[in-house]
Amino acid sequence: MVPVSYYLVLSGILFACGVVGFLIKRNIITIFMSIELMLNGVNLSFVAFAAHLQKFSGQVFVFFVMVVAAAEAAVGLAIIIAVFRTRETLNVDQVNLLKL
Amino acid sequence: MLHLVLFLVFGAICVAGAINLLAQSHPISSALSLVVVMASLAVEYLLLGAEFVAAVQVIVYAGAVMVLFVFVIMLLNAGAEERTKGSHVALALGVPGVLAGGLLVAWTLLKRSDTGTVALGSLHGDPKTIASFLFHEFLLPFEITSILVLIAIMGAVVLASRPDLKPPAGKES
Amino acid sequence: MTSSLHLWLIPILPLIGAAVNGFFGKRFSRRTVAAVALTFCGAAFVKALVVAAQFSSLELPHTEFLAHWIRSGDFLVNFEFYLDQLTLVMLLVVTGVGFLIHIYSVGYMWEEGGFYRFFSYLNLFMFFMLTLVLAGNYLQMFIGWEGVGLASYLLIGFYFTRDSAANAGKKAFIVNRIGDFGFLIALFLMIKHWGSLNFGEVFVAAAKLPVETAGFGLLTSIGLLLMVGAAGKSAQIPLYVWLPDAMEGPTPVSALIHAATMVTAGVYMVARSHVIFDLAPNALTVVAIVGTLTALFAATIGIAQTDIKKVLAYSTVSQLGYMFLGCGVAAYSAGIFHLMTHAFFKGLLFLAAGSVIHAIGGEQDMRKMGGLRQYIPWTFLTMTIATFAIAGFWPLAGFFSKDEILWQAFSSKHGSWVFWLIGVVTAFITSFYMFRLWFMTFFGDYRGSEADNHGHSAHDEHGHGHGTPHESPMVMLAPLAILAGLSFVGGWVNIGGRFEHFLAPVFHNPAMEAASEATEAGNHGTEHLLMAISLAAAALGLYFAYLLYLKRRDLPQKIADALGGFYQAVVHKYYVDEIYATLFVKPLVDGSTRILWHGVDQGVIDAAVNDTADGARHVSDAARHMQSGNLRSYAGWVAAGGALIIAYMIWMGIR
Numbered sequence: 038m039v040p041v042s043y044y045l046v047l048s049g050i051l052f053a054c055g056v057v058g059f060l061i062k063r064n065i066i067t068i069f070m071s072i073e074l075m076l077n078g079v080n081l082s083f084v085a086f087a088a089h090l091q092k093f094s095g096q097v098f099v100f101f102v103m104v105v106a107a108a109e110a111a112v113g114l115a116i117i118i119a120v121f122r123t124r125e126t127l128n129v130d131q132v133n134l135l136k137l
Numbered sequence: 138m139l140h141l142v143l144f145l146v147f148g149a150i151c152v153a154g155a156i157n158l159l160a161q162s163h164p165i166s167s168a169l170s171l172v173v174v175m176a177s178l179a180v181e182y183l184l185l186g187a188e189f190v191a192a193v194q195v196i197v198y199a200g201a202v203m204v205l206f207v208f209v210i211m212l213l214n215a216g217a218e219e220r221t222k223g224s225h226v227a228l229a230l231g232v233p234g235v236l237a238g239g240l241l242v243a244w245t246l247l248k249r250s251d252t253g254t255v256a257l258g259s260l261h262g263d264p265k266t267i268a269s270f271l272f273h274e275f276l277l278p279f280e281i282t283s284i285l286v287l288i289a290i291m292g293a294v295v296l297a298s299r300p301d302l303k304p305p306a307g308k309e310s
Numbered sequence: 311m312t313s314s315l316h317l318w319l320i321p322i323l324p325l326i327g328a329a330v331n332g333f334f335g336k337r338f339s340r341r342t343v344a345a346v347a348l349t350f351c352g353a354a355f356v357k358a359l360v361v362a363a364q365f366s367s368l369e370l371p372h373t374e375f376l377a378h379w380i381r382s383g384d385f386l387v388n389f390e391f392y393l394d395q396l397t398l399v400m401l402l403v404v405t406g407v408g409f410l411i412h413i414y415s416v417g418y419m420w421e422e423g424g425f426y427r428f429f430s431y432l433n434l435f436m437f438f439m440l441t442l443v444l445a446g447n448y449l450q451m452f453i454g455w456e457g458v459g460l461a462s463y464l465l466i467g468f469y470f471t472r473d474s475a476a477n478a479g480k481k482a483f484i485v486n487r488i489g490d491f492g493f494l495i496a497l498f499l500m501i502k503h504w505g506s507l508n509f510g511e512v513f514v515a516a517a518k519l520p521v522e523t524a525g526f527g528l529l530t531s532i533g534l535l536l537m538v539g540a541a542g543k544s545a546q547i548p549l550y551v552w553l554p555d556a557m558e559g560p561t562p563v564s565a566l567i568h569a570a571t572m573v574t575a576g577v578y579m580v581a582r583s584h585v586i587f588d589l590a591p592n593a594l595t596v597v598a599i600v601g602t603l604t605a606l607f608a609a610t611i612g613i614a615q616t617d618i619k620k621v622l623a624y625s626t627v628s629q630l631g632y633m634f635l636g637c638g639v640a641a642y643s644a645g646i647f648h649l650m651t652h653a654f655f656k657g658l659l660f661l662a663a664g665s666v667i668h669a670i671g672g673e674q675d676m677r678k679m680g681g682l683r684q685y686i687p688w689t690f691l692t693m694t695i696a697t698f699a700i701a702g703f704w705p706l707a708g709f710f711s712k713d714e715i716l717w718q719a720f721s722s723k724h725g726s727w728v729f730w731l732i733g734v735v736t737a738f739i740t741s742f743y744m745f746r747l748w749f750m751t752f753f754g755d756y757r758g759s760e761a762d763n764h765g766h767s768a769h770d771e772h773g774h775g776h777g778t779p780h781e782s783p784m785v786m787l788a789p790l791a792i793l794a795g796l797s798f799v800g801g802w803v804n805i806g807g808r809f810e811h812f813l814a815p816v817f818h819n820p821a822m823e824a825a826s827e828a829t830e831a832g833n834h835g836t837e838h839l840l841m842a843i844s845l846a847a848a849a850l851g852l853y854f855a856y857l858l859y860l861k862r863r864d865l866p867q868k869i870a871d872a873l874g875g876f877y878q879a880v881v882h883k884y885y886v887d888e889i890y891a892t893l894f895v896k897p898l899v900d901g902s903t904r905i906l907w908h909g910v911d912q913g914v915i916d917a918a919v920n921d922t923a924d925g926a927r928h929v930s931d932a933a934r935h936m937q938s939g940n941l942r943s944y945a946g947w948v949a950a951g952g953a954l955i956i957a958y959m960i961w962m963g964i965r
Contacts, residue, residue: 038254039144039184042246047148047181049242051174054155056949057235060942066164066210068945070171073202074155077178080194088185088255096187096262097270103197104282108289110202114209115296122300127215133939 044085051078065117065129069110076106140257143184150177163217168206175199186260189267315361317374317391317444320401323354324436331433335426344416347429351412351436355405362398370394370815373446373510380449384505390446392509396816399646400443400578403653407570408436410789414661415562417785418668428468428560435461439571443578448497448507451579455493455543458572459486465567466559478555485552489542496535503528513585522590529586533593536583537600544576544630546604551887553627557619561664564619569626569660570653577633577649581642584817588640594724598638602732605631607884609739613746614881617674618663621747625700626656628740632715635733639725641718643813647804648711654800655699655708658793662693665786666751669779676750683752685779688787690752692794697748699797701741702848710801712737713844714810717837730840734847741851749859 051074058071080099087095117127124132154174158167175198182191271279327350335343376389412432419428438461442454459482467479500507504515522529540546545553556568567573580587580597587594605628612624629652636645667674669686683690699706702713716737720730756779781787803809858865870877879885936947 038256039141040247040254043144043148044181044185044255046243046246047151049246050152050239051155053235053239054152054159058159060946060949061159063942064164064215066206066213066215067158067167070158070164070167070206073198074158074171074174077175077198081178081181084182084185084187084190084260085255087187088260089253091259093260093262093266093270094274096190096260097267097275099187099190100193100267100271101275101278101282103193104286107197107202108285110205111289111293112296114205115293118209118213118297121213127213129941132941 041085041089045082048078048082048085051075051081054078063128063130065120065127065132066114068129069113069117073106073110076102140184144181147177147180147184151181164210164215165207168203168210171206172199172203175203184257185255186258187262189262189264314374315364315368315372315393317361317393318376320354320357320361320405320444321437321440323350323357324433324440326350328430328433328437331426332430335430338426340420340425343426343429347433348409348412348416350433351405351409354436354440355409358401358405361393362402365398368393371510385501387447387449387507389450390508391444392446393444394816395813396578396581396646397443399650399813400574401440403650404436404439404443404571407653407657407793408439408566410792411562411566411570411657411661414565414664414786414789415560417783418562418664419560422560424468428465431461431464431468432562432566435465435567435572439575442575446509448500448509448512451582452490452493452497455539455575455579456490458567458575459483459490459543462486462556462567462572465563466556468559468563472558475558478552478558482552482556485549486542489539489549492535492538492542494539496532496539499528499532499535509582516586516589519589522592525592527590529590530593533583533587533590534596536579536586537593537597540576540580540634541600542576543579544573544634545627546576546600546631546634547607550604550608550627551890554620554623554883557617557623561619561660561667564623565657565660565664568623569656573626573630574633574649574653577630577637577645580634580637581646581817584637584640584642587637591724594638594640596638598635598719598724598729601631601634601636601638602729602736603631604628605635605736606732606739607631609736609743610880611883612743613739614877616676618666618676618679618747618751619660619674621676621743622656622659622663625659625740625744628736629656629700632712632733632736635719635729636715639719639722639729641715641722641725642817643810644711644714644718646813647809648715651699651707651711651797651800654793655696655706655797658692658696658790658797659700661786661790661793662689662696665689665782665790666693668782668786671779676747678757679751680754681752681756682779685756686781688781689790692787692790693752694748695794695797697744701744701851702737702844704845705798705801707797707800709845709848710804713841714804716844717840720840721836734844737844738847738851741848742855743851745852745855746859749855753860754863 055071055073055075055078058074059068062068062071080102083095083099083102087093120132121127126132151174154170154177157170158174161167161170175194179191179194179199182188182194327347330346330350331338331343335346338346371392371394373393374391376391378386379389380387412429415428415432419425422428435458438454438457440454442451442458445451445454463479463483466482467476469475470479497507500512504512506512506515516529519527519529542549553568553573557564559567587597608624608627608631612621612628615621615624629648633645633648633652636642636648666679666682666686666689669682669689670679673679695706699708702709716730716733719725719733720727858869882888938944
């Protein structure tokens with residue numbers, strides 16, 4: 038019998054790690070992986086509550102999150118490839134031509 | 138008791154994987170750490186009784202998404218990140234700060250022990266139940282996500298195609 | 311309920327004339343403009359006569375409702391007309407004398423520019439004056455009040471290219487405004503306490519209140535504030551300063567507006583509000599005091615003036631003082647009687663003066679006139695009649711009206727011998743300066759040179775030289791003759807007290823009448839004695855004028871030298887204009903420049919707008935740094951924002 042809050046703490050840690058990675062890392066692919074980490078943490082939270090409240094919709098929602106995460110990863114990586122072709126770099130600090 | 142032990146063990150593996158993801162400089166190492174995180178998360182789902190979710194987690198996330206990540210890393214031949222000069226002040230302030238914040242949140246969450254507990258495998262998330270939900274109440278989102286996937290595929294194909302291979306007319310990028 | 315007399319026609323006809331001339335007059339020939347103006351003004355006069363003819367068959371007071379105007383809760387103000395004996399008198403005076411002056415103006419203004427504009431303004435003035443006179447409530451009267459002020463401003467500043475004329479117009483309007491402020495507050499008091507401005511309702515409500523013998527009750531306050539308004543419009547102390555300056559306008563304007571009609575609006579208003587004043591003896595006393603002092607004060611200034619129109623202007627102020635004295639001792643019908651006769655002889659005096667000025671080619675300084683009776687005999691004759699009338703010689707009009715006021719000042723319950731004495735002294739001074747004018751203008755040798763006639767004098771309106779003085783054309787002489795006739799016989803309407811009897815139902819006040827009946831009974835001897843004294847005063851004035859300005863021409867200068875500083879003060883009108891300028895005008899202008907302009911307008915309002923714009927620019931300058939182009943900084947901002955929202959949600963959850 039594990040209290041729900043334990044699961045939430047774990048989920049929070051994962052999410053925090055994801056945020057930190059998102060902010061710290063300079064490699065764009067690593068940043069994307071941090072995003073995936075965040076999503077996973079959220080998924081855990083969903084399932085934990087679904088178990089606690091005995092509602093199935095929490096689980097089902099996880100599916101949708103996964104689908105969206107997969108789609109986003111696919112498109113995001115395609116963009117990274119496209120950018121890499123022109124900029125020849127995966128370093129996010131060097132992709133700053135947004136600035137005039 | 139067993140539940141708690143298993144939870145803690147795999148939770149620790151999860152966290153270790155996450156921190157390793159942050160600590161490693163080569164993206165491929167980070168990707169492999171992420172796979173570890175996903176696998177241990179799948180075990181956590183199993184502990185909660187969401188067996189189908191756990192299976193999908195391994196198949197889709199660890200088996201497809203992470204493979205995609207690894208493929209791209211290899212394709213782009215990403216090297217290790219260079220070590221740049223980090224700010225000592227940021228390190229001195231940041232790490233304890235994060236730790237303190239994290240401990241505060243954790244303490245707040247754990248203090249409220251009246252939230253109830255979950256038993257081992259309390260969710261009976263067999264495929265049959267999931268499917269009935271998916272195709273009855275969540276039919277619309279299900280269909281929409283399938284369209285979303287279709288769009289993602291098309292987008293990925295268009296975006297990643299080589300420039301000199303002109304996309305056929307009708308599919309403007 | 312008598313049938314409608316269509317009283318609204320009387321003011322509207324001149325308004326139509328004003329509109330026609332105002333919009334289309336520029337394209338008309340002078341004949342057409344004159345025809346339009348005279349037709350509409352004459353039509354109003356004819357309508358007034360028709361009303362007079364039907365008067366005896368009317369139930370009085372006769373009110374006519376034209377349209378709703380203000381309906382605000384319980385407060386109702388309508389466009390309505392009110393006709394009683396007082397209104398009829400004013401109506402006939404305004405339309406009659408107005409029409410005569412219109413005819414005169416055709417001749418006088420023929421050579422001037424802006425012919426159509428003049429007649430448009432003149433008709434506009436008639437419209438507002440008739441609105442004032444026929445008004446059935448105070449607010450409509452106020453419309454007319456303000457409107458005549460506007461017309462006066464337009465007409466005084468008719469030669470607007472001249473600085474002095476433009477300034478005189480402004481001065482008239484602004485000083486009038488000060489009086490109007492008092493009038494407005496009186497109206498507000500009426501609305502607050504009686505909830506209406508309609509004459510009938512106000513007088514009924516006021517009559518229910520007891521007589522206020524002590525202190526500042528409601529009725530006294532209203533009376534005093536109404537007096538403030540009247541002082542502004544009718545040029546009493548301390549708001550008379552605009553009238554002498556108003557002589558910058560053409561002479562017919564001076565005759566119509568500043569002698570016969572507009573300036574009498576104040577007297578009319580006080581007479582109309584007699585119900586209020588009868589119950590507030592303190593206010594009445596103030597009215598009488600102001601009137602008496604003004605009469606004396608203005609008369610003394612008139613002695614030393616050299617411009618013929620200025621003498622007449624101060625004379626007007628002085629005579630208005632008499633009318634207020636009459637009203638101030640509750641002898642309202644005497645005041646109105648003098649108003650009527652004054653319209654005749656003062657209007658005539660101004661028109662004749664205009665004729666004189668026209669004759670000698672624009673010169674207005676009496677020192678350059680003299681011996682004109684050979685050249686302009688008809689003008690001389692009519693002006694003589696007017697001068698004797700204003701001096702108060704029997705059997706001309708001025709004698710009857712002035713004498714009635716002096717008698718009432720002496721014998722009325724509110725009067726006192728002090729008022730009477732000052733009135734007699736003023737009568738003497740009046741006679742003196744009028745005959746001074748008469749002698750200086752028409753007798754002796756002609757002091758104006760031929761050169762002056764050809765040149766342009768300092769303040770000429772008629773800058774054409776004609777060589778020897780010449781008589782005015784018939785169109786100008788005819789009104790003079792008619793007014794002369796009226797000045798002669800005008801006073802006879804009160805023989806046997808018929809005029810007062812006619813107006814008695816208006817000023818009906820049982821308490822007053824009982825008292826005056828008692829005093830009237832045994833006092834015929836006193837009345838005749840006082841009559842003789844006033845005649846003697848008039849004759850004395852004539853004699854002194856004859857002495858100083860015909861027989862011994864050197865005496866005036868000697869007297870002036872002997873009096874020294876005092877004489878200088880009188881010549882400079884007791885420096886009142888200068889005192890006002892220092893006390894009121896300069897502080898206001900300086901305060902306005904420094905505080906309102908630099909301080910508020912530039913410092914607060916402009917600064918607020920400019921600083922807001924500057925502030926927006928500074929804020930955007932600071933916010934610019936968020937857009938760095940660096941992906942990681944964007945990521946940082948997103949994370950920070952997200953953390954804030956999550957923290958807020960947690961906080962809301964814990965609460």
